[in-house]
Amino acid sequence: MNSRSSLSIGGAVALLQNEFPDATISKIRFLETEGLIHPPRTKSGYREFGPADLERIRYILRQQRDHFLPLRVIKGRLSSWDRGQETVPAPPPGPPAAAYFATTARALTAAEAAESAGAPLDLIGELVKHGVLDPAQATPEARFDNDDVAVIRAAYRMVGHGLEARHLRAMRLGANREVDLFRQLTAALLRHATPSGRRQAGEMLADVAQAAREMQEAMVRSELRQVLDR
Known part of the structure; x- marks a missing residue:
């Protein structure tokens, strides 16, 4: 050389x-x-x-x-x-972390959250009771953000088809298991809490969360297709 x-x-x-x-x-x-x-x-x-x-x-x-x-x-x-072979292309990037994690402050009252979700107020109490929403939101002073409103809105759609709030607890437990799994991916990056590490952790979590949602949707759709074909 x-x-x-x-x-x-x-x-x-x-x-x-x-x-x-x-x-x-x-x-x-x-x-x-x-x-x-x-x-x-x-x-x-x-x-x-x-x-x-x-x-x-x-x-x-x-x-x-x-x-x-x-x-x-x-x-x-x-x-x-x-070996001269074509390498597998890198996966496309997920959503920007800043956009994925953007949310409003918890400023809505229960009545305002219910109105925003187009759902009855008593549904919020049922969702809190069964752990679908944060148990801390059971107090009159509790406040809700746009993620809470999205949960309430989706829950109301499912309740309208005959499910009950207690049935939806399984979804919260599943979400918690996913978070525990994803937390392991970023433990090293967050250990020292540097701005660079937090940025990388945010990008990674946004990406894997999006991928998990796409995977779950595909799996559920495949299983439901079999239900219809039986």
């Missing part, structure tokens, strides 16, 4: 930090240890990084940053790349 077109590991990290501020020498060494990169070495044993090596590292770091892919998945894609 022409030494004029190659960089030492320190020089490579300095260049990468323009796009990846968290890039470090130890991280690059770790990628090599894990078999994702294979920089050549000089006769003295020093690593050399050429344009192709740097582009490979950028690909790895982008997959981690933008798509939150684990290294084993990235390594599999790189193996296909090395």
